[in-house]
Amino acid sequence: MWILYSFALLLVLALGSPFWVLRMLTAGKYRAGLAGRLGVVPQALRGAARGRRTIWLHAVSVGEIIAAARLVAELERALPEHCICISTTTRTGYTLALQRFGRERVFYFPLDFAFIVRRYLRALNPELLILVETELWPNLLLQCAKSSVPVAVVNARISDRSLPRYRRLRALWRPLLAKIALFSAQGEEDATRLRAIGAPPERVRVLGNLKFDVRSAEGENTLVAELRAHLPTGAKVLVCGSTLDDEEAALLDCLPALTAAAPSLVCILAPRHPERFAAVAHLLQQRGLAFTRRSQWAGQPLASVFLLDSVGELASVYALADVAFVGGSLVSAGGHNPLEPAQFAVPVVMGESYENFRGIVAAMREANAIEIVACKELCVTLANLLSDAQCAAALGEAGQRVFLAESGATARTVAALLPLLRWPA
16 A cells, blocks of 8 residues: 555656756755755764764744744753754745754655655664654654654644545554554644544643744844834834735735824735745835835835845744734635734734634634734724724733743643653663
């Protein structure tokens, strides 16, 4: 069965090769890390792992890297003799991982072919593989089982979109899920879904959401300090984070009403994907709006729109906000993490698509700590919060209380992971 899976994977790659080659030549999107994906283990990674006990942690992209950062720090504190090697899939995830963890132990996740996976397992010889959220690759799980490497899935969740597919293939997934030693679910609903798709019930534990433990170091962020120093006197700041296609246009449509509510408004616009930075800049030019690009800013006076065309700075920049809009939610994309602004007591507005953060949003809605709006309500809601400081403060403080009350998942997860290590060395 898994030979057929590998053949199907190879067939998909072969049939899609013209597309991949075109993208590599034009955008470079898939060129980065190609050798490593194909099984050439980076020499720096070999050097980092040589002679040390290792843990392999996989976090697919930016959100998972951010969620895993504190987990890595706590594991390093508990296991100072270990080297924790971090793989990621996307270019933005890789860039952020380099910033957080250093070049020597960060690498691109290899293609899920048995012979490629075996090369990484031989090079790293990990005592434990940690998968952040639900990155389940059949050959990776099979080869870990053959090599007696325990596997843990942390911050595990099953999305609404994935659940029907997993259920249809439950008979195929059950033997693979049986090879996983621990499922650390974000919440009870995720735990129920994991059991429903075939995870062994005794290995599923509800340990909480790592994203409640994310702490952005505002005080250590040079950009935040520089922006704060250059804001016009009395200015209010709207941070629109992780926005997707069509969301920027909707937000820009609101600017006249928002400027009427807050005349010295500065809007910080942070598109989710770096490949869209140029397109959003072009949209701003088409609208005739004065704007400043982060990549070109050298401390000159700020325009009314600041385009945050960088990776890894948004979470801290939320500290500047009087109001935050969290993107991926006006379009059907599942939303992004509302806790990033909530930790700073910033009032949060999201659209109606938030299924990727259902548990977090549910906790915030129950505490009256977030505004969920349809697209037609967006402008009025943002304007009201910008003009009503008392209402905005109450919403932001409620969000921060939720953030603080739900923390502790990292410590619980570390305690659950330590017994899985192969003791003694």
